[in-house]
Amino acid sequence: MRGDLPADWDARVAALLDRCSGQAAAVATRKASQDAIEDLAPALPELLGGSADLTGSNLCSWTGSRPANREAAGNYINYGVREFAMTAIANGIALHGGFIPYTATFLVFSDYARNAIRLAALMKQRQVMVYTHDSIGLGEDGPTHQPIEQAASLRLIPGLDVWRPADAVETAVAWVAALERRDGPSCLLLSRQNLPALPRPPEQVADIRRGGYVLREAADGDARLVLLATGSEVSLVLEAQAVLSQQGIPVRVVAMPCSARFDRQLPAYRRQVLPLATPILAVEAGHPDLWWKYVGTAGAVIGIDRFGESAPATDLYQFFGITVDAIVARARSLSGRAPG
Numbered sequence: 001m002r003g004d005l006p007a008d009w010d011a012r013v014a015a016l017l018d019r020c021s022g023q024a025a026a027v028a029t030r031k032a033s034q035d036a037i038e039d040l041a042p043a044l045p046e047l048l049g050g051s052a053d054l055t056g057s058n059l060c061s062w063t064g065s066r067p068a069n070r071e072a073a074g075n076y077i078n079y080g081v082r083e084f085a086m087t088a089i090a091n092g093i094a095l096h097g098g099f100i101p102y103t104a105t106f107l108v109f110s111d112y113a114r115n116a117i118r119l120a121a122l123m124k125q126r127q128v129m130v131y132t133h134d135s136i137g138l139g140e141d142g143p144t145h146q147p148i149e150q151a152a153s154l155r156l157i158p159g160l161d162v163w164r165p166a167d168a169v170e171t172a173v174a175w176v177a178a179l180e181r182r183d184g185p186s187c188l189l190l191s192r193q194n195l196p197a198l199p200r201p202p203e204q205v206a207d208i209r210r211g212g213y214v215l216r217e218a219a220d221g222d223a224r225l226v227l228l229a230t231g232s233e234v235s236l237v238l239e240a241q242a243v244l245s246q247q248g249i250p251v252r253v254v255a256m257p258c259s260a261r262f263d264r265q266l267p268a269y270r271r272q273v274l275p276l277a278t279p280i281l282a283v284e285a286g287h288p289d290l291w292w293k294y295v296g297t298a299g300a301v302i303g304i305d306r307f308g309e310s311a312p313a314t315d316l317y318q319f320f321g322i323t324v325d326a327i328v329a330r331a332r333s334l335s336g337r338a339p340g
Contacts, residue, residue, distance in 0.1 A: 034061075224278070234253075
């Protein structure tokens with residue numbers, strides 16, 4: 001009822017992060033999220049999950065999930081297609097105390113739940129909202145189901161932490177940060193498609209909690225450009241960094257899984273990650289407006305400011321110009337060299 005986490009919490013978290021860091025296979029972050037729940041939930045009998053009729057797609061159940069209904073007690077609620085009611089009920093559960101509720105649906109359907117999401121933030125309630133199928137990467141479901149403005153609009157809600165992790169390690173950190181947070185709700189925006197594992201030293205794993213961190217430094221440490229990305233686009237900017245390095249353009253790669261967390265860091269840390277004098281190119285498969293506050297007038301943003309299309313994910317990324325070649329061309333221009 002006090003909301004305290006178990007005494008062995010830090011050890012469990014360390015074991016989870018070690019496991020994720022040792023994985024080399026590509027995995028969708030929605031699956032990485034389910035794996036994180038599987039690791040953490042056995043120690044959290046107060047964890048009360050549920051989905052708006054999309055459990056099989058959200059991957060938000062675990063082996064210990066038991067449906068709660070009139071016949072039996074349980075730890076998982078089948079909410080039906082009721083995104084607003086689901087989120088509002090979770091607010092009530094959090095206000096009651098004794099439980100940590102988490103809910104799940106597709107990111108594009110967060111619009112149905114917006115008033116309840118806003119109230120969760122206003123009331124500073126510990127609630128975890130899992131939103132999968134986070135971009136045009138979901139493919140053939142088309143523009144009605146492809147979120148464009150949802151991530152940006154959620155980030156505008158005061159007091160709401162919005163995480164868009166790039167791999168299993170960032171996903172695990174997002175879950176841990178959301179469960180540990182006691183002064184507000186968190187959203188986890190997760191991919192349908194597999195994303196590659198990103199090798200990183202232990203100190204970088206610790207920095208993920210800061211919301212933004214240097215994932216890959218320029219080879220000589222003297223970057224002429226910063227590539228900033230989230231989620232499924234982080235692996236693209238890493239590939240672009242390698243190409244630019246071969247062309248003699250040193251580039252730093254910054255991952256920003258949670259801009260709200262990054263904004264709460266001390267100015268010295270923020271300036272260390274995003275130096276004022278270095279041009280910044282931000283890349284995200286969503287509405288670009290948020291990123292202008294980081295890149296300024298000297299930088300640029302590669303994003304999507306129109307509705308999506310129905311096609312396989314790889315074709316959509318090509319169509320919308322979110323590719324390694326497009327990133328390299330824009331980066332060369334920003335760094336003072338015209339595209340070849």
